[in-house]
Amino acid sequence: EIVMTQSPATLSVSPGERATLSCRASQSVSNNLAWYQQRPGQAPRLLIYGASTRATGIPARFSGSGSGTEFTLTISSLQSEDFAVYYCQQYNNWPPLTFGGGTKVEIK
């Protein structure tokens, strides 16, 4: 099973600032990685797939990069609605499909 590790667990950022979230895989997942956003009380929402392709309707301030075992989600200028929990998920080697533990982006 591929283990996904996200860091940091919590990121404190001021509105308008840049946020950089990391996701590491226990072995290479190529570019078979997705990112999700989960706001409080809501279902997760797909942001990025293929490590760097934005899903339909996702603002350009969200960008994904990386391949192999190291991945990054960058939010270029945080808006109030971006304060949420973010999860990465690999789909290279499965079953099982596995998620990281999440990074909570909170208001500084």
Add this chain to the structure above:
Amino acid sequence: EVQLVESGGGLVQPGGSLRLSCAASGFTFNSYEMNWVRQAPGKGLEWVSYISSSGSTIYYADSVKGRFTISRDNAKNSLYLQMNSLRAEDTAVYYCARDSPRIGHWFDPWGQGTLVTVSS
């Protein structure tokens, strides 16, 4: 509009059973693979099960294998999860999620979730 609506959650005693349903609309259901993903209270996401578009290929997480059964009825645009021998650690919000339209297995969209509580 693509929509997934789960139902069937509730309170059940340890060892009991529950059947979750997910009603799909706004897309050609029989063309898509589907999944169940769960989230324990205050915890992260855990993939539970996958079913191919025809229902011929099925996978489970080890944590539920032998206890849960995924199925679908393409004529009714519906996905199901039969959960038997439930344990306290199965307490979670259960989401149905559509699989990707391309090669790969990401989830989009997700339903709003249904809460399953296993407690005496």
